[in-house]
Amino acid sequence: MSLNMDTKNKLPKPVQSLLNNLLRYLLMVLVVLVLFGIILLITGKDPLQSYLDIFRSAFGSAQGFSEVLVSMTPILFTALAVALPSRLGLINVGGEGQLYMGACLATWGAITFSDQPIWLLLPLMTLLGFLGGALWAVLPGVLKAMGLVNETITTLLLNSIAPKLVAFFVFGFWHSPMDTNKTPNFVPAARLPTFFGTRVDLSLIIGLVLLGLFWFVMTKTCWGLEIRAIGGNSQAAKRSGIPLNKYWVLMLCLGGGIAGLAGMSQVSGYYGVLLVDFSRGLGFMGFLISWMSFGDPVAIVITSFVVSVIFTGGNMLQLTRGIPYAVINILLALTLFVVLAQPKFIKRKTA
Amino acid sequence: MTISGEVNQKIPLFSMKSITKQFPGVLANDRIDFDIYQSEIHALLGENGAGKSTLMKILYGFYRADSGEIQQNGNPVTIKSPQDARDLQIGMVFQNHNLIPALTIAENIALFLPDLPFILRKKDISDYIKEISSNYNLQVNPEELVSQLSIGEQQKVEILKLLLSDARIMILDEPTRVLAPQEIDAFFEILFRLRDDGYSIIMITHKMKEVLTCADRITVLRQGGVANSLLREEVDEAGLIRLMFGKQMPQLEVESRQIDRSKFIPVLELQEIVTEGEGAETSLDRIDLQVFPGELVGVAGVSGNGQKELGDLVLGMIPTKSGKKLLNNRDITKDSIQQLRKHGLAFIPENPLIMATVPYMSVLENFVISSTWRYGSLAGMTVDWPTAREDLLQGLEDLGFELPLYVPATTLSGGNLQRLVIIRELSHQPRLIVASYLTRGLDVQSTLAARAALLKARDQGAGILLLSEDLDELFELSDRIIVLYQGQLVGEFKPSETDRYEIGHLMTGTEVENVP
Numbered sequence: 001m002s003l004n005m006d007t008k009n010k011l012p013k014p015v016q017s018l019l020n021n022l023l024r025y026l027l028m029v030l031v032v033l034v035l036f037g038i039i040l041l042i043t044g045k046d047p048l049q050s051y052l053d054i055f056r057s058a059f060g061s062a063q064g065f066s067e068v069l070v071s072m073t074p075i076l077f078t079a080l081a082v083a084l085p086s087r088l089g090l091i092n093v094g095g096e097g098q099l100y101m102g103a104c105l106a107t108w109g110a111i112t113f114s115d116q117p118i119w120l121l122l123p124l125m126t127l128l129g130f131l132g133g134a135l136w137a138v139l140p141g142v143l144k145a146m147g148l149v150n151e152t153i154t155t156l157l158l159n160s161i162a163p164k165l166v167a168f169f170v171f172g173f174w175h176s177p178m179d180t181n182k183t184p185n186f187v188p189a190a191r192l193p194t195f196f197g198t199r200v201d202l203s204l205i206i207g208l209v210l211l212g213l214f215w216f217v218m219t220k221t222c223w224g225l226e227i228r229a230i231g232g233n234s235q236a237a238k239r240s241g242i243p244l245n246k247y248w249v250l251m252l253c254l255g256g257g258i259a260g261l262a263g264m265s266q267v268s269g270y271y272g273v274l275l276v277d278f279s280r281g282l283g284f285m286g287f288l289i290s291w292m293s294f295g296d297p298v299a300i301v302i303t304s305f306v307v308s309v310i311f312t313g314g315n316m317l318q319l320t321r322g323i324p325y326a327v328i329n330i331l332l333a334l335t336l337f338v339v340l341a342q343p344k345f346i347k348r349k350t351a
Numbered sequence: 352m353t354i355s356g357e358v359n360q361k362i363p364l365f366s367m368k369s370i371t372k373q374f375p376g377v378l379a380n381d382r383i384d385f386d387i388y389q390s391e392i393h394a395l396l397g398e399n400g401a402g403k404s405t406l407m408k409i410l411y412g413f414y415r416a417d418s419g420e421i422q423q424n425g426n427p428v429t430i431k432s433p434q435d436a437r438d439l440q441i442g443m444v445f446q447n448h449n450l451i452p453a454l455t456i457a458e459n460i461a462l463f464l465p466d467l468p469f470i471l472r473k474k475d476i477s478d479y480i481k482e483i484s485s486n487y488n489l490q491v492n493p494e495e496l497v498s499q500l501s502i503g504e505q506q507k508v509e510i511l512k513l514l515l516s517d518a519r520i521m522i523l524d525e526p527t528r529v530l531a532p533q534e535i536d537a538f539f540e541i542l543f544r545l546r547d548d549g550y551s552i553i554m555i556t557h558k559m560k561e562v563l564t565c566a567d568r569i570t571v572l573r574q575g576g577v578a579n580s581l582l583r584e585e586v587d588e589a590g591l592i593r594l595m596f597g598k599q600m601p602q603l604e605v606e607s608r609q610i611d612r613s614k615f616i617p618v619l620e621l622q623e624i625v626t627e628g629e630g631a632e633t634s635l636d637r638i639d640l641q642v643f644p645g646e647l648v649g650v651a652g653v654s655g656n657g658q659k660e661l662g663d664l665v666l667g668m669i670p671t672k673s674g675k676k677l678l679n680n681r682d683i684t685k686d687s688i689q690q691l692r693k694h695g696l697a698f699i700p701e702n703p704l705i706m707a708t709v710p711y712m713s714v715l716e717n718f719v720i721s722s723t724w725r726y727g728s729l730a731g732m733t734v735d736w737p738t739a740r741e742d743l744l745q746g747l748e749d750l751g752f753e754l755p756l757y758v759p760a761t762t763l764s765g766g767n768l769q770r771l772v773i774i775r776e777l778s779h780q781p782r783l784i785v786a787s788y789l790t791r792g793l794d795v796q797s798t799l800a801a802r803a804a805l806l807k808a809r810d811q812g813a814g815i816l817l818l819s820e821d822l823d824e825l826f827e828l829s830d831r832i833i834v835l836y837q838g839q840l841v842g843e844f845k846p847s848e849t850d851r852y853e854i855g856h857l858m859t860g861t862e863v864e865n866v867p
Contacts (some may be wrong), residue, residue, distance in 0.1 A: 222727030222734045225712075231721045232709030239666060239698060241689035241707055311490035 018298065018340045025302060031338050035241055038332050053320050062064060064312070066198035070270065072308035073200075074099075076207035077262035079304060080214060080256070081255040081296040083289040086153075087218060087231045088251050094140065094155025095259040097162035098133035102260020103267045104166045105132030107183060107274040110267070116185065118189040125190060125268055126261065135261020136162060141249035149253060154267025157302025159283070168275045174274065181276040192269035193281035203265030210258065211297040227251070257281060279337030303339075354584040362425055364389050365410070365441070365520065366553055370419035372405055380416070381575040387520060392542055392552045394566035396559070398595055398794040401572040407522045411443040412436040444509040444519030446525050446765065452498035456480070456491050456508050463512045473796045483514055488541050500654055503534045510541070521545070522553045527561055528791060539565045556593075557794045559588055571595055596796065610747055616680050617641040618783045618814030620663065624674035628838075632767075633657040634837045635664060638674070641813040642783065645807070649829030649846075650818045653858050657838040658818040660699065662785045664700050665816065667691055678783065685829045693724060695782030699789060701818075703768040707775075709763035717760050718743045718775050725779070742823055744776035766793050773801050782810060787818040802828060822851050834858055 005125060027274055037047035057064045077094040085092045106129035138156035149257030176184035193200040218224040229237040230247055238244050262282060267274045293299030363386035372380040380402045387393055395403045408414045410421065412430040419425050423439060430436050436443075450459050457477045464476075477493040489507045497505065506526060514522050527535050542552055542565055556562060562569055569586060571578040571594040578594040586594075619642040628634040642648050652658045663669045665676070667688045674689050676684045678694055692698075700706035708717045719726050719739050726735045730778055740756065747754060751769045760768060769791065776784065789805065791797040806828065809815050817824050825832055826846045834842040834857040842857045 106449065122676060139731070220733065222723050222731040225719060225734055227725055228572075228712060228716075229709050232711050235705060236707050236709055237720065238688065239700060241687070241692040242723065243689060244722065337484060 005166035025306070026068065027164075028338050029306065032331070032335050035334050035338070039327070039330060040323075043323070043327070045323060050321055050323070052316055054309065055315055057286060057313050057316035058309045059164045059295055062063040062196075062253050063198065066196075066200050067312050068305065068308045070129045070201075071202055072304045073207055073269070074202070074262040074266055075289055075304045075307065076175045076204075076211065076300065077265065078209070078283050079289040079293065079300045080286075080297075081259035081262070081283075081289035081299070082287045083293070083300060084214065084258065085251045085255045086290060086295045087227050087230045087249055089234060090144070090255075091152040091321075091338055092137070092140075092155050092252060092255050092286060093152055093159050094283070095262075096103060096255065096281065097155070098136045098256040098259035098277060099263035099266070099279055099283050100162035100166050101132035101263065102129040102257075103138040103258070103263030103274060103278070104169060105172065106264035107131060108169075108268055110186045111183065114187045114190065117232050118187065120190065121189045122268070129260045129264025129268075130257040131260070134257035136260070137252045137256025138249070144252070145245035145248050151248075152213070152252070155252075157171060162281075163277055166274070170274060183274045183276050186272045188269060192265065192274055194269070199270070201263070201269035203269050205266070206261070210261075211300060215297040234350050236336065259286070273340070288336060292336065306335070307332065315323045361388075363387060363422075364424065365659040366422040366425070367406070367410060367421065367441075368420045370406060370409060370416045370421075371684055372402075372409060374405075374416060378575050380409070382419070383571060383572070383575075383577050384580075385410075385577070385718050387551050387553060388568075389551055389733070390549050391548055391567040392546050392565055393411075393568045393570065394552060394562040395553055395555045395572065396557065396562050396595060397572035397578075398557060398650065398796065401595075402575040404524060405526065406572070407443065407653055409551065410436065411441060411522060413443075417671035425482060425714040434450075437518070437850055439516055441522065442513035442516060442520065443522040444506070444513065444524060446528065446802050448502075448505045448509055450505055450508060453496070455496055455836055456500075458488055459497055460512050460515055462494075463516055479515065480511060484634060486513055487514070488537070489514075494597055496711050503538075504529050506530070506538075507541075514515065515596045519549070520551045520553065522555070524555045525557075526554060527558065529557065535561070552772060559795075562591065563588060569664075585645075592795075613863050615643050615645075617677070619816065620675075621665075622675040622677070624676065625672045626660065626666065626669050627672050628660060632669075633651045633660050633838045635660055638834065638840055640840065642774070642816055644782070644812045644814050645809055646830045646863065647815040647817055647828055649825035649832040650816060650819075650835055651822065651825055651854050651858055652835035654817075656681055656858070658787065660838070661835065662698070662700070662787050662818055665785050666696065667781075677803075679801075689724070693719065695780070697776040697781035697784045699772055699776050699786040701787040701791065703772040704765065707772045708760045708768055711759050713757050713759055714744060714754055714763070715756045716742060717771060721775055722779065742778055743774065745780045750774060750804050752797070752800065766797060769793055770797060770801075773804065777804050780806065780811065781813055784813055784815045785818070786815065789817065789819065790821070790824065822854060826851070 024039050031052065037051075040050055058068050059065055081095045081098065082092050084345060106125040109125045109128040110121070113124060116124070131325065136158060137155070138148075140151045140158065143149040143154055144151040169178055170183060172185040176182060192203055194201045203280040219228065226237070228244045229240065229242055230244060234244060263279075266278065266282070271278060285307070289300060290304045293303045310328065310332055314325060314331065316322045317328065365387045367383065367542070370380050370383045371378075371387070373612050383406055385401070385406060394405065405414065408467070409416045412432045412435050414833070415431065421430055428439060430439065435444075451462070454462075457473055457480055460480060461473075461476050478597040480491070480493045484507075489503060491507055491511070491513055497508065500508070527538065528540055532729075542554075546552060546567070554566065563583070564584055567593070568580070568582055570580040571591065573595060575756065601706045614794065621638050621640040624635055624638040626635045633656060638661065650658055650661060660669060664671065667686060673781065674684075675682060677690065678696070694708060707805070712720070715736070724736075726739045727733070742855060743756065750770070750773070752774065754763070754767060754771060760771070761772055762830060763771065770793070773789070786805065790801055793801060802824075805817070817825065817828060829846055832844050832846055832849070832854065833840055834854055836857060842854070844854070
């Protein structure tokens with residue numbers, strides 16, 4: 001026992017906090033499983049078999065596991081799009097709209113420059129995707145900096161405009177000869193490369209790299225210090241000479257841009273085509289995940305993964321157990337509830 | 352002032368026996384005995400960190416003692432929460448008032464009352480407040496919004512809250528800290544009247560003069576233990592100082608100086624500055640002011656007359672509506688705060704907790720945030736922590752302060768936060784220093800150190816604008832004193848050519864009649 005304690009104390013701090021977090025999450029998953037199991041029992045299904053199905057679908061085969069990663073990719077971006085401004089104390093609810101605008105501009109690039117080679121076209125689309133999301137966040141950022149309107153309201157309101165704009169362009173200009181509600185399939189040069197014959201594409205790597213970069217900037221750089229100062233006490237930061245307004249606009253745009261990248265990755269990677277109303281709330285899911293993870297990059301990855309397991313497993317349950325898909329929403333809601341409620345017996349270790 | 356309170360010498364109302372409280376790394380209370388009798392003003396005196404607040408928070412149920420016992424009339428009681436304390440008729444007013452600005456006085460007080468009926472009868476509460484308040488010279492208008500009140504009035508409301516909730520023992524944590532000079536006497540009158548009516552008052556403070564003026568009994572804490580507990584008659588100022596510090600205090604030597612202004616261009620020049628105050632802010636009205644290098648200009652004024660706004664204007668927090676602001680003859684009217692700081696402006700705000708530090712960042716990080724451009728390297732990619740650490744340690748050494756470097760600022764006491772801000776702002780040889788309430792929350796020793804540091808910066812050629820309500824401080828340190836009243840400069844004096852009386856009149860806007 002004492003030996004055990006010793007080795008534990010010798011572990012470097014980040015590793016220790018990581019272990020603590022893992023333990024926390026495992027316990028939370030357990031609580032969710034028990035609660036959902038009760039619901040399954042009530043509906044007359046065998047919870048153990050159902051869980052086994054979910055587990056098999058996610059971890060039973062490489063193909064199944066890859067689908068979890070595919071489902072996780074866009075929400076990594078949209079979660080980061082919320083986490084970044086949240087460090088300044090800004091609440092970006094506009095991930096959904098920014099995602100649509102990113103997809104919109106990236107699609108414009110894919111259609112207009114379809115004759116360009118892949119090494120030119122993909123970076124261009126990435127840039128356009130980023131730009132689309134970032135531009136969609138300029139207005140909220142500027143209005144906030146001018147002290148006129150709260151960014152929560154503006155980003156939220158812009159969410160309902162973006163899909164309409166996309167629909168306008170698709171119906172009006174870009175639709176394929178066959179369907180009115182989507183563009184023609186993208187040329188191969190406009191598609192993100194995939195790995196090992198699965199649907200996992202390059203954007204997963206980009207998302208993880210961005211999260212790593214986010215961690216580095218926040219903890220190691222001078223910018224991170226200034227951002228944390230603003231988030232911790234904006235008045236003190238302002239009096240210290242840190243340019244608040246600049247950071248507000250910049251970080252909202254950066255967040256918007258990253259959400260835009262999610263949109264780009266969806267049309268260029270997952271779909272290969274721009275569909276009207278293609279996002280099923282990816283932006284909002286990112287919002288939830290970012291807040292559940294307290295804006296922490298490692299926690300974002302873990303939470304996104306768990307949520308994706310639930311999603312893909314839910315699809316499987318629908319097939320194997322005849323459980324209506326809506327039940328999966330109950331499972332997801334339970335997960336959210338348990339994480340956000342922060343049960344007392346799972347002590348949050350403070351450093 | 353004579354004290355005529357009858358001190359009940361029989362059984363103490365409450366008795367704290369051998370109270371010990373350990374915080375990580377600090378023994379805050381070490382076997383402290385503390386008695387409070389009926390009808391007395393009991394001053395709890397001690398330096399910052401002597402354990403005064405901790406002891407009182409134990410009595411109020413905010414903390415629990417590691418060991419020791421609390422007795423009421425000789426019988427042991429347990430106080431686990433402020434609710435328990437209130438049931439035992441103990442009430443406390445904290446340093447930072449706990450009022451809700453958007454509600455009226457009556458609503459704030461009603462919230463605090465036990466047995467609140469489901470449907471509020473505001474008129475009854477208001478009448479009750481009026482009745483009680485007129486008994487004790489605590490007149491307030493119950494219908495007024497708390498956001499409209501001065502800090503002094505807010506304090507009255509806090510005391511009313513205790514009175515109406517039937518507290519017999521009132522713990523006041525540094526009550527005079529926020530009061531203007533003339534408000535303090537009136538405040539003591541209130542305390543005397545409460546005492547004469549049988550209330551017991553515990554006053555946490557580190558101000559010697561006030562203790563000698565109003566206390567019946569004085570308990571001095573030093574480094575977590577009781578240095579002594581005495582009746583007022585048994586002690587004088589020198590004796591108290593010896594008890595607080597265990598030694599004689601050095602006095603600050605202030606050299607009076609005369610600046611030959613023709614030689615210098617002013618560090619700071621304000622020309623006909625007009626600002627427009629928003630909400631509760633005061634508008635500044637045609638301010639003309641020059642501060643020369645090596646000169647300390649004191650700004651006197653009752654709070655709410657534009658001192659905060661003057662400081663914020665210089666810093667660039669408030670935009671100028673018309674007029675010009677010059678730093679070393681360079682127009683800085685439209686410069687950003689960072690630009691000004693880069694040009695050598697330092698700013699010590701009145702409230703380090705809200706206005707200068709970030710609670711969840713470490714002391715060292717807080718040291719860096721006001722000059723990130725100085726410590727950032729590779730265009731902001733990294734921070735030069737070793738240099739920052741060295742600078743902070745140097746600053747600590749220069750002022751004789753001690754602070755842990757890697758704990759979050761939120762764990763520091765108010766005095767330590769102020770120390771941190773003073774060190775931060777005075778490092779890097781500032782050319783212009785704006786300091787509001789420099790020594791607020793500091794104990795005697797740190798006050799001396801902070802003033803000495805300010806004077807040293809002055810002697811090295813910095814221009815200083817010192818905003819303070821402490822006239823003693825202004826007279827002691829200033830080369831020149833200006834007076835603000837309702838956003839206007841109403842007077843300018845050399846300290847040797849005026850007196851408190853004249854300045855006091857200008858501060859309050861009353862006519863000066865008998866000035867020779």
